[in-house]
Amino acid sequence: MDRFQWCDSAKLLPGEVISLSKDQIKLYDGDDESNFQPGLLQLTSHRLLFHDSGGSLLALSLALLRDHKETGGGLTRSPKIELYLLPRPQGQPLGPIARSRYDMVKLSFRKGGCTEFCSALKTELSNKNWERVTAGPARGISGIERKLEQKRQDAGRDINVAFKDLKALMDKAQEMVSLINTFATRMEQSKGSVVEDETIKLKSVLLSVGIDNPVTKSSHGSTTVYHQELARELSKFLVKLLPGENGIITLADLYCRFNRARGLELVSPDDVFNACTLFERMGLPVRLKKFESGVLCVLGASHSESEVVKRVGDLVMKHKCLSVQELSAYLHISVLLAQEHMLLAERVGALCRDDSVDGLKFYTNRF
Amino acid sequence: MASQSSSEFEWPVLYNYPPFYTLQTNLDTRAKQIDAWCNLILNYFKYNKLYVLDLTEALASSPLFVNSQLNRILSRETASLILNTLDSRGNLEWQDKEKDRCLVMWRTPKEWGALIYQWASDNAFINTVCTVYELHSGDDTINEEFYGLELIMVVKALQTLQNDGKAQIIQRSNPDMSDAGVKFFG
Numbered sequence: 001m002d003r004f005q006w007c008d009s010a011k012l013l014p015g016e017v018i019s020l021s022k023d024q025i026k027l028y029d030g031d032d033e034s035n036f037q038p039g040l041l042q043l044t045s046h047r048l049l050f051h052d053s054g055g056s057l058l059a060l061s062l063a064l065l066r067d068h069k070e071t072g073g074g075l076t077r078s079p080k081i082e083l084y085l086l087p088r089p090q091g092q093p094l095g096p097i098a099r100s101r102y103d104m105v106k107l108s109f110r111k112g113g114c115t116e117f118c119s120a121l122k123t124e125l126s127n128k129n130w131e132r133v134t135a136g137p138a139r140g141i142s143g144i145e146r147k148l149e150q151k152r153q154d155a156g157r158d159i160n161v162a163f164k165d166l167k168a169l170m171d172k173a174q175e176m177v178s179l180i181n182t183f184a185t186r187m188e189q190s191k192g193s194v195v196e197d198e199t200i201k202l203k204s205v206l207l208s209v210g211i212d213n214p215v216t217k218s219s220h221g222s223t224t225v226y227h228q229e230l231a232r233e234l235s236k237f238l239v240k241l242l243p244g245e246n247g248i249i250t251l252a253d254l255y256c257r258f259n260r261a262r263g264l265e266l267v268s269p270d271d272v273f274n275a276c277t278l279f280e281r282m283g284l285p286v287r288l289k290k291f292e293s294g295v296l297c298v299l300g301a302s303h304s305e306s307e308v309v310k311r312v313g314d315l316v317m318k319h320k321c322l323s324v325q326e327l328s329a330y331l332h333i334s335v336l337l338a339q340e341h342m343l344l345a346e347r348v349g350a351l352c353r354d355d356s357v358d359g360l361k362f363y364t365n366r367f
Numbered sequence: 368m369a370s371q372s373s374s375e376f377e378w379p380v381l382y383n384y385p386p387f388y389t390l391q392t393n394l395d396t397r398a399k400q401i402d403a404w405c406n407l408i409l410n411y412f413k414y415n416k417l418y419v420l421d422l423t424e425a426l427a428s429s430p431l432f433v434n435s436q437l438n439r440i441l442s443r444e445t446a447s448l449i450l451n452t453l454d455s456r457g458n459l460e461w462q463d464k465e466k467d468r469c470l471v472m473w474r475t476p477k478e479w480g481a482l483i484y485q486w487a488s489d490n491a492f493i494n495t496v497c498t499v500y501e502l503h504s505g506d507d508t509i510n511e512e513f514y515g516l517e518l519i520m521v522v523k524a525l526q527t528l529q530n531d532g533k534a535q536i537i538q539r540s541n542p543d544m545s546d547a548g549v550k551f552f553g
Contacts, residue, residue, distance in 0.1 A: 321385070352396050354385035356439060363386045367399035 001029035002100040003064050003085050005093065007049065007057040015129065016046045020120040024111040025050070027058075028080075030102025038110060043120055045129035058096060060105075063130050064089070070118045079114035081107045081121070126157070173264040223274075228282065230267065230275035235284040237261060238298060242286070247303045250336055251276065251288070251296035291340045305344060312341045313350040313364065321354065321361045376414050379407055388439035390448070404441075404449045407431070409458060413473040418517040422446060422467045470519065479513055479524035484533055486511055487551040496537065496550045499525070518545055525549050 012018070025041040027034040027050060036058070042049040050058040066084045073079035083105050109117065131150075237258060242249065249257075251273065259266045276288040276298055285301045315330055316322050322330075328338035342362050345351040351362045381387045381403050391397040411431050412418065422443070426432050432441040441449075450469060453459035457475055462468040474482075483502060487493060490507065502508055503516045513521070522544045528534035528551075537548040 346393055346396075349393055349395055352386040352391050352393065352400075353389050354439075355389040356385065361385070363384070365396060366381065366384055366386075367391070367396050367403065 001027075001034060001097045001102065001105050002095060003088050003092075004050075004058045004060050004097065004105075005095040007059045010049070010051075010057060012044065013046055015132070016044045017129075018042050018044050019124060020117060022109065022111075022113045022117055024109075026078075026108040026110060028106035028108060029097065029100050030104050030106070032102075034097075041107065041117075043117065043124060045124055045127065047130075056096075061130065062124060065125060066103075068118070068121060068125075070114060073109075073114075078108050078110045079112070080109065081114060081118055083107065170264060176263075227271065227275045227278055230271060231278040231282055231284060234258060234272070234275055235279065235286050238286045238300070242300050246331060246333060248297055248299040248308075248333075248337060250334055251298060253334060254298050291343075293340065293343065295336055295340055297337065297340070305348075308341055309345045309348055309350050312345045316345075316351060316362055317364050321363045323359055323361050327362075376411060379403070379410075382407065382434065383437060385437055385439055388434065388437070388441050388445075390442070390445045401449055401452050405453050405456070405458070408449070408453065408471060409473040412471045416515065418470060418472075418520055419462075420450070420469050420471050422450070422469070470517070472520070476520065476523035477527045479516065479520060480527040480531075480533075482511070482513055483521075483524055484528055484551065486513075488553075493551045493553040496548050499544060499547045499549060502549070518543065522547070 020043040022041050024038050026038045027036050036050070036056075037053040039050060039052040039054075042051070045062075047062060048060040050060075052058070060083075064086045066086050068084065069082045071080045071082060085103050085105065087103075107117075234254075238249075238254070241254075241257060245253075254276075255269055255272050258272060273296070276296075278284075279286050279288055279298075287299055287301055287303070289297050289299055291297065311331075312327065315327065319326070322342075324335060324339045324342055327333075327342060328335045331338065331341075333341075342351065346353060346362065349365055352365045352367060354361045354363055387400065387403070391400050408420075408431065412420075426440065426443055426446060432446060434440070447466065450459055450466070453471070454461065454469075458472050460470045460472065462470060486508065487497070498505075499518065499521055503513060503518065503521050508514045513524070516524075522536075525534055525536050528549075529536055533552055535550045535552070536544075537550065538544060539546040539548070541547070
């Protein structure tokens with residue numbers, strides 16, 4: 001409380017602006033109640049001004065604020081803000097209290113408005129208007145340098161704030177996954193009370209979120225072990241996924257779906273690829289296949305080419321001729337995969353091509 | 368030359384099958400496709416009694432390669448591939464280095480030679496001299512299949528007979544043998 005100074009008049013400093021006023025504020029020196037009567041507290045761009053009901057005026061420069069914390073009130077206690085202060089600057093004249101054992105003062109908001117005040121304070125603290133005035137008008141080279149320095153500091157601060165948020169989000173995400181799982185269990189139990197359609201919808205969302213305990217690099221030290229574990233997880237994921245995809249999916253699609261299912265702890269394309277190359281060696285029920293065109297696909301071990309050829313062949317027969325795009329639309333598969341299917345069917349002699357100005361079309365082989 | 372009769376020519380089913388005009392990438396399918404093209408070209412030439420194919424011209428206008436109904440044209444590369452296949456089978460002979468003009472031999476020179484020799488022996492021309500002109504445009508051969516045969520084909524046919532010792536070509540002044548004569552041996 002020894003950082004406060006007496007003020008002679010309520011006159012503002014040059015460039016100072018009042019941003020918020022709150023009445024019925026009680027001042028505490030640390031944890032001890034101060035002798036000042038509850039009064040009007042004004043937050044300006046430079047200072048905190050306290051008009052005690054006895055008529056005296058105290059000021060605390062915002063530059064001396066190190067940190068602040070809002071402590072919620074209870075039934076019998078009013079909400080407070082704790083202001084942590086920097087040491088008293090050299091040469092500052094003594095204020096109303098010469099010495100204090102605390103580096104902290106508390107503001108008690110008897111009539112509320114604590115949160116509002118807190119956010120206003122935050123804004124003022126980040127604006128740092130008091131520095132601008134004391135720095136004087138920016139003139140000459142030193143002025144430019146000062147400006148640049150200022151900008152650099154601002155940027156640094158922004159980056160810190162941004163990453164803090166991101167980290168908080170990551171922490172929350174883990175909680176979200178477990179929360180969703182709880183919902184899932186609860187839904188199972190209370191079947192019937194929710195419309196069937198909605199249940200299915202939510203379940204599909206859950207399914208694509210629901211890898212509870214993702215394998216991460218940090219949890220599995222060496223890369224080999226990591227890739228093996230990842231392969232196991234991928235295989236488990238694919239067994240659920242493949243039946244809905246006609247038993248085959250391109251590696252790129254798999255990568256997207258897999259990362260979406262993990263939600264956080266995303267894996268790199270390289271790691272997914274490396275894990276996929278281990279499928280066969282590890283005896284998992286899925287395979288990585290490289291088509292002649294270089295396209296990589298993952299398919300179930302029981303996936304049969306002849307079945308694909310038959311399905312594509314029948315579809316082409318039905319429509320007389322099909323382009324790759326049309327096939328992809330009929331089978332609900334990616335264009336890339338449709339092309340591979342067509343080329344496969346052509347390679348075994350079931351289809352043949354017609355390459356004209358209308359584009360490439362495939363016909364039933366009549367040669 | 369005989370385009371008026373081409374309308375009566377019965378096109379094979381594949382002629383109206385669009386993939387017929389795209390060179391197939393599957394080698395088995397491609398072999399069948401080229402085979403079908405070779406047969407079509409030979410049949411078409413035989414039906415219309417054509418012997419010389421000008422590739423540039425044919426790709427521009429001949430219904431053989433241009434299917435206006437389907438809006439498909441055989442590409443020059445594919446056409447060349449097919450003609451070269453015919454060449455390797457002995458049914459075609461290139462007339463120039465650029466491989467643009469060729470002789471389509473829906474009957475090989477040997478077969479023609481046999482036909483001519485048959486006519487000569489049937490009509491008692493053995494041991495007598497005939498002119499080459501007589502053979503392909505004379506009054507005596509008007510009902511023969513080789514009537515109207517390209518001069519160069521007649522000469523080739525006679526050469527096969529000469530190689531077998533069944534005839535002797537008597538060359539005169541013209542280098543293209545248009546005034547040559549031939550003597551058949553019994």
